[in-house]
Amino acid sequence: IVEKAGSNVREFKKGDKVAVESIMWCGRCQSCRSGFPNQCKHVELMGLSADGAFAEYVMVNERYCWKINDLAEVYTEEDVFDIGALIEPVGCAYNGIFIVGGGFNPGATVVVYGAGPIGLGAITLSKIAGASRIIAFDVIDERVKIARDIGADFAFNINKLDGCTPCNKVMEITRGWGADIQVEAAGAAPKTIPEMERSMAINGKIIYLGRAATSTPMHLDTLVSGANKIIGARGHSGHGIFPSIIRLITAGKLHLEKMITSRYPFENIMEAIKASSARKDGKILITNKM
Amino acid sequence: IVEKAGSNVREFKKGDKVAVESIMWCGRCQSCRSGFPNQCKHVELMGLSADGAFAEYVMVNERYCWKINDLAEVYTEEDVFDIGALIEPVGCAYNGIFIVGGGFNPGATVVVYGAGPIGLGAITLSKIAGASRIIAFDVIDERVKIARDIGADFAFNINKLDGCTPCNKVMEITRGWGADIQVEAAGAAPKTIPEMERSMAINGKIIYLGRAATSTPMHLDTLVSGANKIIGARGHSGHGIFPSIIRLITAGKLHLEKMITSRYPFENIMEAIKASSARKDGKILITNKM
Amino acid sequence: IVEKAGSNVREFKKGDKVAVESIMWCGRCQSCRSGFPNQCKHVELMGLSADGAFAEYVMVNERYCWKINDLAEVYTEEDVFDIGALIEPVGCAYNGIFIVGGGFNPGATVVVYGAGPIGLGAITLSKIAGASRIIAFDVIDERVKIARDIGADFAFNINKLDGCTPCNKVMEITRGWGADIQVEAAGAAPKTIPEMERSMAINGKIIYLGRAATSTPMHLDTLVSGANKIIGARGHSGHGIFPSIIRLITAGKLHLEKMITSRYPFENIMEAIKASSARKDGKILITNKM
Amino acid sequence: IVEKAGSNVREFKKGDKVAVESIMWCGRCQSCRSGFPNQCKHVELMGLSADGAFAEYVMVNERYCWKINDLAEVYTEEDVFDIGALIEPVGCAYNGIFIVGGGFNPGATVVVYGAGPIGLGAITLSKIAGASRIIAFDVIDERVKIARDIGADFAFNINKLDGCTPCNKVMEITRGWGADIQVEAAGAAPKTIPEMERSMAINGKIIYLGRAATSTPMHLDTLVSGANKIIGARGHSGHGIFPSIIRLITAGKLHLEKMITSRYPFENIMEAIKASSARKDGKILITNKM
Ligand SMILES: [Zn+2]
Ligand SMILES: [Zn+2]
Ligand SMILES: [Zn+2]
Ligand SMILES: [Zn+2]
Incomplete structure (x- = not known):
């Protein structure tokens, strides 16, 4: 006040x-x-x-x-x-997806890694912005549940995928097309980015918001064939x-x-x-x- | 089949x-x-x-x-x-608003003139794409009602505004800010465009889909102060x-x-x-x- | 200082x-x-x-x-x-063409109406930004000459076109394809806009910078078939x-x-x-x- | 024929x-x-x-x-x-920089790693598109010379920088601001990308065209503070x-x-x-x- x-x-x-x-x-x-x-x-x-x-x-x-x-x-x-x-x-998620990331057109598939405050913001904003499917991943059951409650169409505990990898899950749900937008809000780039790389749609984007002060090994050639982007963002x-x-x-x-x-x-x-x-x-x- | x-x-x-x-x-x-x-x-x-x-x-x-x-x-x-x-x-509306028109970010105000098939498509798409407010105008009561049913937050019969003009209505609802996106799907440009000109937000866009094989008098200087655009589109x-x-x-x-x-x-x-x-x-x- | x-x-x-x-x-x-x-x-x-x-x-x-x-x-x-x-x-021209107008890719055809300070800015910026052809129009011989000196590939006095209209000139030079970007810096919209309307390329844009406190009659349907835009801008x-x-x-x-x-x-x-x-x-x- | x-x-x-x-x-x-x-x-x-x-x-x-x-x-x-x-x-460079990469506004600083056919295409296109400074790197003197001949304002043999790193060179020339666009056309990502990461301007982009079928270690957090992007592209x-x-x-x-x-x-x-x-x-x- x-x-x-x-x-x-x-x-x-x-x-x-x-x-x-x-x-x-x-x-x-x-x-x-x-x-x-x-x-x-x-x-x-x-x-x-x-x-x-x-x-x-x-x-x-x-x-x-x-x-x-x-x-x-x-x-x-x-x-x-x-x-x-x-x-x-929620503003940080808005900035990453819609401002710096350029947003998406209605019908896109959005994947969110990490269901903390920013990740949940990404899920709820994607839901109201017309994503056709939102897929969320976290490592804690409670957060998986909140992700689902707030609007994710699919939400998984990465550690309970029964041998399936997150990227396989995304490819399965999108029938091999891949994700249009993937948001890294888990702060676990070395683990999540390699999954994202393998499940990108043509013109797909990775919105990198998380923090992980380590080195992430990337296969950049996977960006080339699909004309894909990795986009860093911060702030609101x-x-x-x-x-x-x-x-x-x-x-x-x-x-x-x-x-x-x-x-x-x-x-x-x-x-x-x-x-x-x-x-x-x-x-x-x-x-x-x- | x-x-x-x-x-x-x-x-x-x-x-x-x-x-x-x-x-x-x-x-x-x-x-x-x-x-x-x-x-x-x-x-x-x-x-x-x-x-x-x-x-x-x-x-x-x-x-x-x-x-x-x-x-x-x-x-x-x-x-x-x-x-x-x-x-x-619906594809024609999608093309006009999201492809040629560049879409809008969640929270935008969308105004649609004309509640025929394309106008209704514009309303329903704007709703699922995160417009905070959708305002629709038509001249026939039945269509005004359908507009409201399909997702318009406000829908008016232009001929029954009690002396208020459509542009005033838009300025009133947006508290003087104006509309971010306005869709002409009425095929009545000489009547609707002058209203739109007077109710544009900063960076506002007019998506022109309608057909009116006549001349429309425009005050182009109104585009200058708000950095506004008029965008023509057709097809799906x-x-x-x-x-x-x-x-x-x-x-x-x-x-x-x-x-x-x-x-x-x-x-x-x-x-x-x-x-x-x-x-x-x-x-x-x-x-x-x- | x-x-x-x-x-x-x-x-x-x-x-x-x-x-x-x-x-x-x-x-x-x-x-x-x-x-x-x-x-x-x-x-x-x-x-x-x-x-x-x-x-x-x-x-x-x-x-x-x-x-x-x-x-x-x-x-x-x-x-x-x-x-x-x-x-x-020059900043006003930069803002109109590259910021609000979204710029153009190398090889585009640019037409500029009006060779005053802002129009000349538009010509010289388009030249260094990779336009393949720049066509300028003014009504005063001295300015036509300056336009040519500063970088226009073609510059004409509108009043001395020997019966040819500006739009015909543009269509002739572009072999029927039309102009990708047209800049109104003449402050004479009622005269220039009708010419521009008839010489737009597909996805062509009109950047409207000029000031003309009058009404301009437009045939908006010409915007529809080419997915064209009119974009207002001011400032630097x-x-x-x-x-x-x-x-x-x-x-x-x-x-x-x-x-x-x-x-x-x-x-x-x-x-x-x-x-x-x-x-x-x-x-x-x-x-x-x- | x-x-x-x-x-x-x-x-x-x-x-x-x-x-x-x-x-x-x-x-x-x-x-x-x-x-x-x-x-x-x-x-x-x-x-x-x-x-x-x-x-x-x-x-x-x-x-x-x-x-x-x-x-x-x-x-x-x-x-x-x-x-x-x-x-x-040259079309591959055009596609990477202007189509997939979204181009740049006049005055930008462009850095190109690799002066083979595509890298030279990137240099010559950037020159005609209004870059204020083009900096090129290669490992072979002959190519460094061609880069300079075709339009690079600065061209260096990476192996002859006298202890200076390429990223330092870029920061020095840009007085600490960094490069707006950097093109990887050397096919040597594990060596070039770490340099690029450290010399990006705010809103800077890396256009990744090269081929290197290996893993590149990235410090993705460097993308976050500048709202930077890595963009893959191929084709013409x-x-x-x-x-x-x-x-x-x-x-x-x-x-x-x-x-x-x-x-x-x-x-x-x-x-x-x-x-x-x-x-x-x-x-x-x-x-x-x-
Ligand atoms: Zn095909
Ligand atoms: Zn202010
Ligand atoms: Zn065709
Ligand atoms: Zn500051």
Whole structure:
């Protein structure tokens, strides 16, 4: 909630509910001026390089804020903030698939590796954007289940495929055509990329969002025959991402509440962070609502 | 149904159910070779310049046919052909919005003028592709109702807006932001385009599909301030359009049956054509099913 | 020349030579945040709504400035500022053709109507971007000549075509194929657009930059058969436009000096403005160099 | 030269000079019908799976042929065929950079690894398409020299960089910004890709054309921070590639003759193939001209 608006602030006033981008782009470097705030040269990340949001009040520049007052049309007062907190991870998926990745036309097959907050965002966005089939993989049963609940047509625990590999599964479901878009949101590139390489459709794309500070052995020639692409992306700022997601939620077309699997009160914050590393949850929220 | 496959035919065999593109592109001219069959220099249109499909058997080249056997997974035997016949008009909308028009990102506002077969296709496709709001206009109450049934969030009879203009309606619903995509499928450009011009969002596009062999007065300067585009399109061939639509139907994600508002048996064909010019219906089918 | 840099300024220091965007975008509205500064909701135009540049010193925000120190590698000290002043009109052409218009592939045919500063920018940029043929039209002989000097393969005075229409000329030169890109930089839409409509290639685009506060009668059905587009654009900010042009000049690949046809000293500024309305010149500069 | 045209052939007649695509796409599979002949499912490659062109007469389908009669406007009779033979490798570069790779805007920095026929094609096309700087690398001095002759602004022998790595060279020349487009045409991915990874600009792309049937270790996280892409491509068919190149040559804007470094008569064909594996030449031609 906006508690106090600076005197130069034009768009917000006391009492406005807002969602805040956590990428604090400078607005002056060449990347920012070229429309790529997620590649800002002088970026500060809220909660990492800058002060974070696990605090009662935060002071943020107007240009990172988006009004979410309208969410109250579909959610209760307290749910508005919970949903608002999900815009950021869903925004990362939006940026990867639709902005940097160029999106897909209705009827495409989408495969998502990793059903954490960003992976779940990829699934739910692909569902509302007209994928004909969404196939999800994770290594934890709980997350496989959430993936299915939130919109995956097929969801598998990679470790329980009965000898079948993920790429075979994709080829089987697509009858040998392969996947049009594959999202790496598992942070396990050395394991997932080789599978993806072998299940790409013609003009297929791999959207690489995950983090794995290791080397991944690739057979690049597999990119050649299908005119395939690997596309890296990060961030959620710019490109109309936040307002698009807010509009979808307000219109009742994007239901993110299923992503929330645990809620912790403010005082149990360390416990929440611990739970987060177990990777069994969808999105864990720090919230006043229980 | 394929009754007999020529000896060179590779993909089809007797008994296959097929949907057939009605644009008979040559495959040899520069347009065809460049991947633009809808702009084929030597095109023949089935039912216009070539023999049509109101016949018991038609001979068509393999390259205009797409298998729809899979539709039997979601529809009864006889419904398969009814649905199959809808792929063509929906394909024209798909081509205009997603192929030539470049599509839209989830959350966009889509406006459709004209709720005939192509306009209804535009509405239903926009719905499954993640539009946050779809606004439809027509001049006939029956069609306004079908538009709403098939997925428009707002649908109005232009003649019953109580003094409000369509462009005002769009600006009101979008709170002054305007429409991201507007589809002219009414064939009434001199009336609809001036409305569209005044309700475009930044980077907004007008997809012009309609036919109106007259001159339309335009205020082109309205395109300049918003970096807006007017995009003409026709046809439904190429670009993976037919297989994408077939995949969506098979996956149970695209429900075209609501578009069919009348069915006529083969022997009452002239009656059907007469009904078509009353423009009260969605899609009128010539079918064995009653 | 930067005389004094504010204390928060990061990238510039006293003595830097700079070119300045004249579109003063706010950096906070939804357009700006989405990467579209030319569509800024709160824009101020230097010299129009804000104080202009016909002054000895101007105070501008760092974010509108680009260093042009490097131009001194190819030009003399005083020429650097003359060339620097040309970046803005050339930037408008760059924005229209390559950013909003999506550019063209090497080998395309480009037609430019109007050989003023922006039209000449369109010609010279198309030349270095690989157009196979550039055809220019104007109504004044002097400008036709400059168009040819700066890179047009064909340049005609519309009033001296010996009964031939511009569109016929284009169809003749392209052997009936038509133009891939046509730029309206003449501000004479009611006259030029009807010609353009009749000489478009398949997938052809009209880039509309000109200003003509009148109504233009269009035959929109001509857009349909060729899947053609009309694209409006304005501005020169964002999208890496300024740095791209500066890099091209510094690399010795873009020679804008031919665009300058008259120079007026600061004290004769009113005379220069008068000459500008005669529309015989390319770019008229207010400069210390004579 | 067309010796005899089949009775159904519409566009060609006896005596026409033609260039022939060597990718014999079927025109009926889903890839072909979607406008991607280079990904044809039933493709035959002339000279590999089908009979080749080292013969006095070849029978080819009309749809793989393009008229090059116009080249006689700028070249002598016999040169026309030599130049015609270069369209294919240049077409592969055109496809990789401009079609699959999406091209670049004027002012971009292009880096090319490998100065064989396709790499030289990439250099010469980038030059005419408005790159501000082209940097080429090879391991053989002769090829480095040809690269420079044909348009590279900088060309280096990787083995003679005096301890400097190629990626450092690129970063130095671009003052730390990196390359917008990098083309792998060396077939040495395990060596070149790690260099490319470390010298990418924001939104930079690697166009992967080379062949290296080995595994390449990649640090995919480097793609994430710059929103970078790796794009595979092959082939030269479709997308207007051949006619665009022919138009550029005819207009005198693309000079491919410098690519030819050796000529062998038809009877010494085995010698030519041997020379080709020494990798010292640009393009080796089998020709009647000496
Ligand atoms: Zn920045
Ligand atoms: Zn054709
Ligand atoms: Zn703004
Ligand atoms: Zn094929």
